[in-house]
Amino acid sequence: MGSRRTFIQTAITAAAGLVDASRLLGKDRPDASGRPNASTPVPVITPDVKNLPLTMDNGVKVFRLIAEPVKRKIAPWKTIDCWGFNGSCPGPTIQVNQGDRVRIVLENHLPESTAIHWHGLEIPYAMDGMPYLSQKPIAPGSHLAYEFTVHQNGTFFYHSHSPMQQMMGMLGLFILHPTRAHAPAVDHDFGIVLQEWAVLPNNTVPNTANMEWNWLTFNGAVSPMTTPLIGLVSRKRATSNSWRTIPESGCCTAICRTTT
Ligand SMILES: [Cu+2]
Numbered sequence: 001m002g003s004r005r006t007f008i009q010t011a012i013t014a015a016a017g018l019v020d021a022s023r024l025l026g027k028d029r030p031d032a033s034g035r036p037n038a039s040t041p042v043p044v045i046t047p048d049v050k051n052l053p054l055t056m057d058n059g060v061k062v063f064r065l066i067a068e069p070v071k072r073k074i075a076p077w078k079t080i081d082c083w084g085f086n087g088s089c090p091g092p093t094i095q096v097n098q099g100d101r102v103r104i105v106l107e108n109h110l111p112e113s114t115a116i117h118w119h120g121l122e123i124p125y126a127m128d129g130m131p132y133l134s135q136k137p138i139a140p141g142s143h144l145a146y147e148f149t150v151h152q153n154g155t156f157f158y159h160s161h162s163p164m165q166q167m168m169g170m171l172g173l174f175i176l177h178p179t180r181a182h183a184p185a186v187d188h189d190f191g192i193v194l195q196e197w198a199v200l201p202n203n204t205v206p207n208t209a210n211m212e213w214n215w216l217t218f219n220g221a222v223s224p225m226t227t228p229l230i231g232l233v234s235r236k237r238a239t240s241n242s243w244r245t246i247p248e249s250g251c252c253t254a255i256c257r258t259t260t
Helices: 004-009
Strands: 012-015 054-057 060-075 078-085 091-097 101-108 116-119 143-149 154-160 171-177 190-197 215-218 241-246 253-258
Touching: 060 091, 078 091, 116 143, 171 190
Parallel strands: 012 253, 060 101, 091 171
Antiparallel strands: 012 190, 054 060, 060 078, 101 143, 116 154, 154 171, 190 215, 241 253
16 A cells, blocks of 8 residues: 555545444443443444444454455445455444454455455554565465454554555454543544545446546445434534544555544
């Protein structure tokens, strides 16, 4: 990665704000007043993209991530042949807590090799997902278990680190919830993956060598298929925005957190 194309396709926006997936965090919320417990992070909602389910194995959160071709209906009149994970493009959202031990078993159902990088996560080099550097590429039909402990918190993502696969859509959000919520407290926390595609008329396969794009998707869909982000309009608060980027050599992700 590191190209301008990589940067633009992988720009990810996360806006703050609530959900019912408290089980992901294993904590109670909201409190009796109906307001979120300010000390408990809210799970992130990624409209039109499901969470990746997990199982427990001796205290380790185990995820099964399947890299595979995906047919994605991005508009009522347009379905593209992209690549993604578990039938989804963007891939399903992974949500864990700071301090968790995580095992992600990557199965390669693609017609070529792959490797998955955990963008911005400070983990052992052998788990970093760099084909030919930190690991052998995962051959079609085979699998590899990535296992590490997350000590950070924040909005991250995972993506293929094999040539052009990210341009085919192989990325997804990786949320690391803090042990205590950041201030100011938010009601909802939305994650949106922005992608730009070059899919010419009468084509369904993205042109991964193109430098100009004609389709822009929010979590894999364009308007009017995108799901509205619903906030608590009766309790509007001041909006504060802060932008930051996750630095990583040759690859940046734009993050926006918005209080509603
Ligand atoms: Cu990256």
